[in-house]
Amino acid sequence: MRKYPFNSIVFCFLFFVSCIGAFAQLNNNPFIKHIDSATNIIDENPKLAKLYLDSIPQPIEKNIEGRLAEYYQLKGIINDDLDEQTLIFKNFMLALKYAKIEENYDVAGMSSLELFYNTHLVKQDSVLAYKYLNEAKKYYALAKNANGLAEVMQMPAYVALNNKNYNKSNAIVLKDLEYYKSIKDDGYYYMYALFMLTTNYTNLGDINNAHKYFNLLKELENDATIPESLHKKHMVTLYSDIADFHFENKALDSLQMYLQKFGALRSAMNEHDTRNYFRLKLDYYDQINDVALKKAFKDSLRNFEALQMNKTLDASIKINEDLIQTETALESEIKKKQIHRYVIILLGVLLLMLSIIVITKYKKIKVAILEYTKSDKEFSFLKSNHEKLKVKVRGLEDYIIEVKKEVKAISTIHNIAEQKEKIKELYKNIHHNASTFLAKEENYLELINDLNIDFFTQMKALHPKLNDSEITICYYLFIGFKNKEIAAFLNSSTRAIESKRYRISKKMEGIDTNATLVEYLNETFKETKTRSI
Numbered sequence: 001m002r003k004y005p006f007n008s009i010v011f012c013f014l015f016f017v018s019c020i021g022a023f024a025q026l027n028n029n030p031f032i033k034h035i036d037s038a039t040n041i042i043d044e045n046p047k048l049a050k051l052y053l054d055s056i057p058q059p060i061e062k063n064i065e066g067r068l069a070e071y072y073q074l075k076g077i078i079n080d081d082l083d084e085q086t087l088i089f090k091n092f093m094l095a096l097k098y099a100k101i102e103e104n105y106d107v108a109g110m111s112s113l114e115l116f117y118n119t120h121l122v123k124q125d126s127v128l129a130y131k132y133l134n135e136a137k138k139y140y141a142l143a144k145n146a147n148g149l150a151e152v153m154q155m156p157a158y159v160a161l162n163n164k165n166y167n168k169s170n171a172i173v174l175k176d177l178e179y180y181k182s183i184k185d186d187g188y189y190y191m192y193a194l195f196m197l198t199t200n201y202t203n204l205g206d207i208n209n210a211h212k213y214f215n216l217l218k219e220l221e222n223d224a225t226i227p228e229s230l231h232k233k234h235m236v237t238l239y240s241d242i243a244d245f246h247f248e249n250k251a252l253d254s255l256q257m258y259l260q261k262f263g264a265l266r267s268a269m270n271e272h273d274t275r276n277y278f279r280l281k282l283d284y285y286d287q288i289n290d291v292a293l294k295k296a297f298k299d300s301l302r303n304f305e306a307l308q309m310n311k312t313l314d315a316s317i318k319i320n321e322d323l324i325q326t327e328t329a330l331e332s333e334i335k336k337k338q339i340h341r342y343v344i345i346l347l348g349v350l351l352l353m354l355s356i357i358v359i360t361k362y363k364k365i366k367v368a369i370l371e372y373t374k375s376d377k378e379f380s381f382l383k384s385n386h387e388k389l390k391v392k393v394r395g396l397e398d399y400i401i402e403v404k405k406e407v408k409a410i411s412t413i414h415n416i417a418e419q420k421e422k423i424k425e426l427y428k429n430i431h432h433n434a435s436t437f438l439a440k441e442e443n444y445l446e447l448i449n450d451l452n453i454d455f456f457t458q459m460k461a462l463h464p465k466l467n468d469s470e471i472t473i474c475y476y477l478f479i480g481f482k483n484k485e486i487a488a489f490l491n492s493s494t495r496a497i498e499s500k501r502y503r504i505s506k507k508m509e510g511i512d513t514n515a516t517l518v519e520y521l522n523e524t525f526k527e528t529k530t531r532s533i
């Protein structure tokens with residue numbers, strides 16, 4: 001299957017350069033350097049690449065945030081290179097998961113393709129496999145990756161080959177062979193097309209065509225766009241297939257030659273190739289009746305199987321450790337969320353209590369402000385009346401002085417008739433001026449009005465639309481004066497007072513329309529009446 005393509009460079013040089021860079025230019029996240037270093041050497045030295053990735057400490061999700069898709073993709077490629085079949089599917093699943101989150105569509109496409117391959121080959125689940133193939137096509141299209149889409153094109157031919165429908169596979173490949181050959185920036189697609197053609201013709205027994213396409217594939221050995229290790233992996237599989245063909249046809253000389261070439265690429269063999277190599281060797285030694293070598297290869301096969309079993313067990317342990325670690329992290333996260341929930345509830349309760357306290361305090365403060373405002377208004381009214389009273393008292397004092405002067409002057413008159421006349425005139429003046437001796441614009445009843453603060457304060461509060469003159473009329477009515485008397489006090493006509501009473505009744509909203517104005521005043525201010533003069 002397709003491996004992640006990288007340019008082949010002298011990896012020792014890259015290793016030292018990456019190490020120097022890691023120490024000389026440390027950034028905020030030095031562990032990203034390990035991903036870059038693993039990427040540079042993964043094709044030629046997957047074990048060293050694995051060491052780079054394993055050196056990244058836990059928690060992985062935090063230490064290499066934003067590069068998790070690449071990390072798990074590299075892990076999956078290494079698993080494939082090192083024949084760790086149990087871990088391949090897991091790591092490519094994680095690569096696809098984080099590629100979607102990080103919107104890394106190239107990695108998402110490649111991981112989907114690997115999952116397609118492993119699901120179809122290992123799990124034999126074609127429905128799920130094609131789901132991954134469609135996802136690979138979608139993500140490669142989003143990434144505008146033409147080469148990735150070319151690989152998706154090759155998968156129907158691979159499926160036909162895997163189902164042993166070799167003629168159908170050949171027809172699909174040959175139709176687009178020239179297109180694959182035209183992709184110059186990555187020779188893998190042409191190599192994989194030749195690989196499928198060679199395999200198909202070998203299984204069909206057409207060894208001439210098989211050799212034709214096999215020789216074309218060999219010529220790609222020096223193609224700089226194809227990693228050497230990737231080329232060898234495909235070569236070793238074809239050596240195995242052709243060796244099988246010669247064994248079935250009893251061509252022992254050809255079998256021996258291909259087994260030698262097959263064995264020379266032992267480092268490039270995967271688990272399947274290695275088992276096939278041991279099987280062919282045992283069959284060959286059985287054919288030539290070499291009991292000693294057959295026994296030696298049986299021992300080697302036994303050791304290999306034991307090694308593979310250990311690998312499977314190690315992988316299972318690793319998966320279990322990862323599951324335990326995930327469960328632990330999940331439990332920790334759940335505990336954190338519970339603590340956060342409790343803190344939020346506690347803060348909510350405290351906020352509610354604080355709100356109740358603030359609202360209660362606000363209401364008390366509002367009442368205090370209203371009481372203060374009322375007291376302040378009453379104080380202002382008293383202060384104003386006090387000033388008026390001072391003026392009136394001063395006027396009264398001045399008037400009394402004038403009266404005393406008149407009395408003194410009359411007392412000096414010796415003529416009794418004249419004196420009586422003067423006394424009569426003084427009486428008339430006193431009677432005439434009784435309503436004006438305190439102030440020219442007011443009479444003595446207004447002094448009484450000013451002293452009855454409760455009545456005027458309440459009237460202003462209950463009926464703010466009434467003016468001072470109208471409230472004064474109400475007060476006179478409340479005291480018990482008639483319209484004619486009020487008219488005399490106010491220097492007005494009786495008709496004018498009656499008209500004003502009508503307007504006052506209209507302005508006083510909320511009073512019983514069946515009650516007279518006097519009845520309303522007597523009922524409303526009955527407590528005040530006891531304090532009135």
